[in-house]
Amino acid sequence: MRITPGGPDDVDAVLALLDDATAWLVSIGRTGQWGTQPRSTNPRGVAQITEWAETGRLHLARIDGEVAGALAVGEAMPYVPPATEPELYVNLLVAGRAHAGRGVGARLLDHARAIARQRGARQLRVDCYAGDDRALVRYYERQGFTATDVFAVGEWPGQILVERLRSG
Template sequence: MTDAQTLSVRPGGPADAPAILRLLDAATAWLVTQGRTGQWGTEPASADPRRVAQADTWANSDGLWLAVLGDRPVGALVVGTATEYVPAATEPELYVNLLVTDRAYAGRAIGGRLLAHAADLARERGLDLVRVDCYAGGDGALVRWYERQGFTRTDPFTVRRPGRDPWPGQVLARRLP
């Protein structure tokens, strides 16, 4: 567990786009070493103009939050509205669009801390529902991780990608007390 006195969560801003890309690049490289290329492929996000633009959009939104140890961003959370490829919620919600952590700090509950922050944001906004989607392929480890964080599987989905294999996804929901 990360010491709560050294880990902080702060709002992100336009200057944080490189930190998002660094976190995504490191996570992708780690996934490749694990043989888990189905989630984000094999190429760094920073080499993909679409992902660079996405990081810029997130950094310029009011939904970016960074987990920081000292001055170093070690995790990123983006909240907003659900993506077009998932079934719409039937009630107001807070949607997690991105959760990524620095693998150099694995095992320190940084992802859990960011999800707890998302729950706090939802409560502040009077919302009882937090949803997220994730890669459901491979051995399903990511889905199981979200379940350990208090989420429940709701809707499976598939993203069709021209010229590439379909991307299996899973929507998960967490009801807030």
């Protein structure tokens, strides 16, 4: 597995990962997380992925040349409380279902930690869907994050998680 920068030519591959993940979530009855419609049909979502790609915030995990996962990092989203110390925020983390169980998400989070340290951040934060059985919250906890604030965007329940970074 290699982690590479993503660019405008990778937007369609990231949207395909998101569409695949959404279809899988729908198939297991977890429509509260991302809804039921493919992300590639949401102009706002496409614009967001495109912006991340054009501004150097997108990173891809590749297995045998194929895009297996995507990460976008930068600043916290406007709906979460501001950071109280220097941080890097995980804006997107998605792994392709074809590569489930291969540690794609974990490797991308390791990459985010490395970027954060390079930039002098003392913490890595992420937010995620906190509905249903909180499975996604538990995933991030297993990756070293600690659940902190809860929030809602309309009816969508969210959880903020933080990981304090050690230097080096």
